[in-house]
Amino acid sequence: MKILVAGATGAIGRPLLPRLRAAGHDVAAITRDERRADALRAAGVQAHVADVYDRDAVVAACVAAAPEVVVHQLTALPKALDVRRYRAAMRETNRLRAEATPHLVAGARAAGARRIVAQSISFITAPEGPPVHDEDARPFTDAPAQLRDAVAATLALEETTLAATDLDPVVLRYGFFYGPGTYYAPDGGTAQEIRARRFPLVGGGTGISSFVHVEDAADATVAALAGGAGGRYNVTDEEPAAAAQWLPHAAACLGARRPLRVPALVGRLAAGPHAVHFATTLRGNSGARFRETFGWTPAYPSWREGFRQALGAPA
Numbered sequence: 001m002k003i004l005v006a007g008a009t010g011a012i013g014r015p016l017l018p019r020l021r022a023a024g025h026d027v028a029a030i031t032r033d034e035r036r037a038d039a040l041r042a043a044g045v046q047a048h049v050a051d052v053y054d055r056d057a058v059v060a061a062c063v064a065a066a067p068e069v070v071v072h073q074l075t076a077l078p079k080a081l082d083v084r085r086y087r088a089a090m091r092e093t094n095r096l097r098a099e100a101t102p103h104l105v106a107g108a109r110a111a112g113a114r115r116i117v118a119q120s121i122s123f124i125t126a127p128e129g130p131p132v133h134d135e136d137a138r139p140f141t142d143a144p145a146q147l148r149d150a151v152a153a154t155l156a157l158e159e160t161t162l163a164a165t166d167l168d169p170v171v172l173r174y175g176f177f178y179g180p181g182t183y184y185a186p187d188g189g190t191a192q193e194i195r196a197r198r199f200p201l202v203g204g205g206t207g208i209s210s211f212v213h214v215e216d217a218a219d220a221t222v223a224a225l226a227g228g229a230g231g232r233y234n235v236t237d238e239e240p241a242a243a244a245q246w247l248p249h250a251a252a253c254l255g256a257r258r259p260l261r262v263p264a265l266v267g268r269l270a271a272g273p274h275a276v277h278f279a280t281t282l283r284g285n286s287g288a289r290f291r292e293t294f295g296w297t298p299a300y301p302s303w304r305e306g307f308r309q310a311l312g313a314p315a
């Protein structure tokens with residue numbers, strides 16, 4: 001199939017492109033940068049230079065590429081994410097989600113594409129109900145202010161994508177990425193914070209994260225190109241985990257000392273209520289619906305083994 005990827009040079013785009021080619025697809029990509037376009041061409045990818053805020057340029061790139069599937073992997077997160085300034089860190093990604101998604105939908109339509117697949121995130125559900133949520137859980141629209149814009153922009157992306165029913169839309173709500181090129185790589189921003197003991201366990205460490213190895217996320221994206229019903233799916237590993245479990249393991253894999261512990265009140269004063277939410281009340285997100293619908297299984301069903309591979313073996 002002919003596939004057009006926007007965000008092809010980003011954290012998930014990089015492992016996605018070789019997987020698409022290995023699966024026999026003919027791959028095109030959008031980038032803003034001429035040099036990255038040349039590197040893509042050298043790797044056998046048809047590159048189109050466009051800024052996704054320019055609607056006409058996006059539509060022209062889509063028409064020129066004539067893809068059967070458009071894959072939207074646009075984000076613009078900082079190299080290291082300072083949770084205390086979460087709102088500022090998310091600003092450009094929020095803008096991409098809200099403003100560029102309609103351009104890709106318009107481009108996919110103009111090109112006569114059969115499906116659009118768009119990147120979302122799983123960790124936007126409200127801290128209520130069971131410890132692990134499915135895709136129908138209520139989104140955290142009343143989140144603390146630092147987090148609220150990100151939830152709203154993510155929902156805008158989902159709504160714009162899912163409203164394009166003529167494009168058999170699939171929204172992939174990835175869990176927290178780890179692996180090469182992510183915050184949870186040995187040189188990634190979060191790994192560096194854990195090593196420096198600046199990533200503490202807050203309160204009881206009861207916030208539950210659902211992780212996914214970025215290479216599994218790329219594999220799942222290839223699986224989502226055809227078949228299955230359009231809709232919203234979590235793409236996560238099979239072991240949602242409390243911070244009290246995964247954080248000491250991540251530290252051990254990195255050869256770091258055990259994380260410090262701080263009371264929730266201190267966490268709130270130092271980093272804000274949104275940070276305490278991630279640390280103590282976040283719910284996990286089940287990927288069962290995606291696995292069943294698309295017949296897909298992750299190579300790393302648990303972050304326990306995945307962290308050993310991605311961060312280094314524990315001492």
Ligand SMILES: NC(=O)c1ccc[n+]([C@@H]2O[C@H](COP(=O)([O-])OP(=O)(O)OC[C@H]3O[C@@H](n4cnc5c(N)ncnc54)[C@H](OP(=O)(O)O)[C@@H]3O)[C@@H](O)[C@H]2O)c1
Nearest residue numbers: 007008009010011031032051052075076077176177182183
């Ligand atoms: N679920 C998760 O946990 C999750 C999800 C996403 C990202 N992250 C993390 O965020 C960090 C940074 O990754 P990232 O992928 O956001 O950053 P990135 O490496 O900067 O990639 C952003 C991608 O979006 C494209 N892009 C951005 N603005 C664009 C525009 N105006 N026009 C056209 N293309 C545009 C870029 O293309 P060009 O630069 O080539 O134009 C690039 O391909 C990583 O640590 C990653 O793990 C985590």
